[in-house]
Structure formats: C-alpha cells, structure tokens
Amino acid sequence: MMNKHGPAIEATALSVRRGSRTVLDDLRFAVPPGRITGLLGPSGCGKSTLMRAIVGSQARVAGTLDVLGRPAGHRDLRARVGYVTQAPSVYTDLTARQNLDYYAAVLGIPRRERATHVQEALHDVDLTGHADALAGNLSGGQRGRVSLAVALLGAPELLVLDEPTVGLDPVLRRDLWQLFHRLAADRGTTLLVSSHVMDEAERCHRLLLLREGRLLADDTPEALRERTGATTVEDAFLHLVDEADRGAAAHAPAGSPAPPTVRKAAS
Numbered sequence: 189m190m191n192k193h194g195p196a197i198e199a200t201a202l203s204v205r206r207g208s209r210t211v212l213d214d215l216r217f218a219v220p221p222g223r224i225t226g227l228l229g230p231s232g233c234g235k236s237t238l239m240r241a242i243v244g245s246q247a248r249v250a251g252t253l254d255v256l257g258r259p260a261g262h263r264d265l266r267a268r269v270g271y272v273t274q275a276p277s278v279y280t281d282l283t284a285r286q287n288l289d290y291y292a293a294v295l296g297i298p299r300r301e302r303a304t305h306v307q308e309a310l311h312d313v314d315l316t317g318h319a320d321a322l323a324g325n326l327s328g329g330q331r332g333r334v335s336l337a338v339a340l341l342g343a344p345e346l347l348v349l350d351e352p353t354v355g356l357d358p359v360l361r362r363d364l365w366q367l368f369h370r371l372a373a374d375r376g377t378t379l380l381v382s383s384h385v386m387d388e389a390e391r392c393h394r395l396l397l398l399r400e401g402r403l404l405a406d407d408t409p410e411a412l413r414e415r416t417g418a419t420t421v422e423d424a425f426l427h428l429v430d431e432a433d434r435g436a437a438a439h440a441p442a443g444s445p446a447p448p449t450v451r452k453a454a455s
C-alpha cells in the first residue's frame with residue numbers, strides 16, 4: 189500500500205522515445221493523492237504518451253516512474269488504477285450492463301458482488317436509464333461514459349482519464365467534472381485528467397502543463413496565474429511558452445533562427 193501522505197505519482201528524469209523521436213524529455217513531477225491534477229497542453233505534446241507510461245502500457249520509458257508506491261505497470265496496480273483511453277473501449281454488441289459485468293469478472297470481483305458494483309458504476313456516470321441498451325446503440329458520449337464506468341469498477345485509488353470530456357455538450361461536461369470532484373472529495377480518489385481545452389484547467393486542483401514533451405509548469409491554477417500576471421490559465425500558458433522560447437533563443441548558437449512564437453498553442 190502506498191504511503192497516504194506521499195505522492196500518488198512521482199516521476200524523475202522520465203523520458204520516452206517513440207520511433208526515432210524523444211516525445212517526453214526529462215520530466216520531473218509529483219501528483220498529490222486525493223486531488224484532481226490536469227494534464228494540459230496542445231495536441232501532440234505527449235499527454236497520451238505520459239498516461240500510457242503511468243498505466244504501464246508504453247514501451248521505451250526511461251527514468252523513474254512510481255505509481256501508488258510501486259513502479260508503473262507493476263501487476264499489483266492492476267485493480268488499483270482505472271484508465272480510460274480517448275477511444276471508448278466497449279463491446280458494441282453487449283449492453284452497457286453486460287459490458288460492466290464482463291469487466292467486473294476480468295477484474296476478479298466476486299460473482300455475488302458484481303451486480304452491486306455494476307449498479308454503482310452505472311449510477312456514478314448517470315447511465316442507469318440506459319443500462320440495458322446495446323452499447324452500439326448509444327451515442328458517442330454515452331459510450332464514453334460506459335468506458336468511464338468500467339474504470340470506476342472496484343473503486344480504484346487512481347483514475348487516469350485521457351480527454352474524457354472531448355465532444356461532450358456543456359451540461360454533460362459540467363456533470364462529469366462534478367463527478368470527478370465527488371470522487372476526489374468523498375472517496376479520496378486521485379484523478380489525472382488530460383485536456384487540450386484550457387478552460388478545463390480552472391476546474392483542477394493542480395496542473396501539469398506540457399509542451400513538445402517538456403514540462404512547462406507543475407503548479408496550482410491560482411499560483412500559475414499569479415506568477416505570470418495572467419487572468420486565465422490559457423494566458424498563463426502562453427506567457428510560459430513565450431518565456432521558454434525566449435530562453436531557448438538566448439541559449440541558441442549565434443546565427444541559428446529564432447523559434448516561432450506560438451499563439452494558438454492551447455486551442
């Protein structure tokens with residue numbers, strides 16, 4: 189079991205190579221337990237790669253990456269970590285309830301307890317009314333919520349959610365964020381939630397801002413705004429991007445071209 193006061197995730201000198209490229213470069217950060225940490229940055233900056241490394245499904249990871257007190261990917265973490273990828277992974281020819289029942293069996297939840305766990309997970313994601321609909325007949329957003337319910341089975345200590353609100357209408361987005369806050373406040377769940385939409389940053393307790401595989405900031409939204417003098421996290425992010433580019437230009441060898449200034453990086 190992890191030390192309740194230690195970080196839920198801790199990375200030191202973490203790098204990942206994909207193909208011939210280094211897509212995560214020398215990351216160092218800690219994710220506190222029982223809080224919502226947002227992983228934010230533009231498309232392609234490495235968010236999904238980092239999440240895959242955390243759940244142990246990414247190859248060629250170098251450095252140290254500990255999750256709930258164990259090395260990432262350790263088999264003891266299987267039932268303690270819930271992970272939702274960007275593409276909902278549900279069987280379309282099964283109902284929502286049958287999907288959950290199947291995954292509950294895979295997780296090793298005893299048969300006599302399964303129905304209760306499944307019902308709770310359906311209730312958490314507000315899908316009780318669609319429990320017996322074929323997943324193939326649900327909307328994309330509803331299928332995404334079935335995937336989330338699968339990740340909630342067995343009450344994992346850590347939830348890793350890759351862009352869970354993409355394509356959802358504002359009401360569903362708000363409802364999901366309310367659920368995330370309930371999970372953190374009532375159950376002490378640690379959540380790592382990625383997004384490339386900067387306004388979601390304001391809903392997180394802490395933020396990891398990523399750009400081109402490097403960590404720009406690991407801080408609270410308030411501290412980031414204060415430090416940069418910005419009124420929104422989006423402006424704070426752009427400020428940090430410009431600052432990093434100026435730093436890179438200052439250290440570039442004489443005669444090399446200045447890096448372009450990114451303006452729409454966060455949209």
Ligand SMILES: Nc1ncnc2c1ncn2[C@@H]1O[C@H](COP(=O)(O)OP(=O)(O)OP(=O)(O)O)[C@@H](O)[C@H]1O
Nearest residue numbers: 206207208211230231232233234235236237238384
């Ligand atoms: N199989 C692969 N081989 C080589 N490079 C890859 C591979 N998959 C992804 N990449 C590269 O790794 C980088 C990080 O990709 P990743 O999917 O982690 O980004 P992301 O921030 O999650 O993007 P998005 O928000 O669009 O999902 C990208 O530059 C991408 O082109």
